[in-house]
Amino acid sequence: MTSSPTPEPFGPNARNELLVDVGDEPLTLTTAHCTIVAADIEGFGQHNRNNINQVRIRHGMYKAMRTAFDAAGIPWASCRHEDRGDGVLVLVPADVRKTLLADHLPNALVEALTRHNRIHPPRERIRLRLALNAGEVNYDLYGVTGSAINHTFRLLDADVTRSALKKNSSAVLAVIGSAWFFDEVIRHSELSHAKAYRPTEVSNKETTTQAWVRLLRPPVVRRLHAPPKL
Numbered sequence: 127m128t129s130s131p132t133p134e135p136f137g138p139n140a141r142n143e144l145l146v147d148v149g150d151e152p153l154t155l156t157t158a159h160c161t162i163v164a165a166d167i168e169g170f171g172q173h174n175r176n177n178i179n180q181v182r183i184r185h186g187m188y189k190a191m192r193t194a195f196d197a198a199g200i201p202w203a204s205c206r207h208e209d210r211g212d213g214v215l216v217l218v219p220a221d222v223r224k225t226l227l228a229d230h231l232p233n234a235l236v237e238a239l240t241r242h243n244r245i246h247p248p249r250e251r252i253r254l255r256l257a258l259n260a261g262e263v264n265y266d267l268y269g270v271t272g273s274a275i276n277h278t279f280r281l282l283d284a285d286v287t288r289s290a291l292k293k294n295s296s297a298v299l300a301v302i303g304s305a306w307f308f309d310e311v312i313r314h315s316e317l318s319h320a321k322a323y324r325p326t327e328v329s330n331k332e333t334t335t336q337a338w339v340r341l342l343r344p345p346v347v348r349r350l351h352a353p354p355k356l
Contacts, residue, residue, distance in 0.1 A: 156265040159220045160206075161227060161258070162278045165191065166213030168253040168291045175249050182250050188214070190238035190252065197238075198230035208269060213255075213282075217263060217270065224307075227258060229317035232301050232342055239298045240344040252298070253291050257282040259304040260311075277304065280333035286326045290339055297341040302326075308338040 167187055170180065191214060195202040206217040218227065235254070243251040259281065261274025281287060281302045290300040303312055303323065312318045323338040 153266070157262055157272075158265065159261065160263045161218035161220075161222065161224050161260045162263070162274055163216040163218060163227065163231075164210075164213065164257045164259075164275075164278045164282045165216075166210065166255050166282060168255060168288075170212035172249075179249050182246065183252055184212075186239075186242040186246065186250070186252050187254065190235060190242055190254075191216070193238040194231055194234035197234040199226050200231065206270070215270075215275070224260065224311045225315050225318070228303075228307075228312045228315055232256070232299060232319075232340070236299050236342045236344060243298065243344075254299050255282055255287050255291065256299060256301045257287070257304075258301065258307045260307060277333060277335075280330040281328055281335075281337050284328045284330040284337075286328060286337075286339065290341060295341070296343045298344055299342040301340045301342065302328075303338045303340075305336045305338070312338065 165187070167183060169175075170183065175183070192202045195205070195216075200218060200222055204219055204222070208215040235256070239252050239254060257278045259274055259278040261272065261277070263270050263272045263275060281304060284302070287300060287302045290302075291297055301323075308320075308323060312323060313320045319340070323340045326337055326339050328335050328337045
């Protein structure tokens with residue numbers, strides 16, 4: 127697992143430090159509030175995808191994520207990213223408006239994924255699951271942790287999220303928002319398409335909660351009919 131260098135979410139204006147006793151040495155625990163984005167690729171390990179296919183898929187996912195974040199007004203370089211093999215964890219600084227993730231990121235991501243899928247064969251096309259949440263994050267020398275991150279991945283890995291992208295569905299993106307993120311961000315914005323989200327019950331390991339799911343499909347390309355010949 128790799129991560130970006132020391133990220134902006136833990137900049138001097140956003141972080142808090144606490145000295146913790148871990149038994150044999152003191153440990154400085156750094157905490158910060160972040161918007162949490164977790165993504166994974168649907169069917170990444172399918173047997174019809176070889177190693178080269180997976181490399182191209184991962185490259186396409188990162189390119190789509192970078193492009194979509196920048197298009198949504200969330201500079202990719204200002205976020206912390208941790209690779210998860212078939213996905214990525216992104217921590218967005220607290221000073222970035224959360225409405226950008228609700229209003230603009232989903233559609234921008236669909237556009238970027240659609241561009242990738244148009245020029246790649248079926249086994250290298252990408253359908254993505256995306257979880258949105260926010261909360262306190264702990265940062266140490268090895269990476270990040272926290273109950274808010276655990277909760278985000280429980281939503282991402284839940285059966286209801288995995289089953290949202292059915293085989294015969296044309297959707298390329300399934301977004302699941304935590305109850306907090308929906309109640310505090312999505313439903314208050316006129317640009318978030320809040321009515322497109324559907325409530326669902328999530329039960330995954332120690333987590334039992336309500337969440338909100340939205341499916342997004344590629345934009346319909348309308349072909350212009352040629353004018354009749356005279």
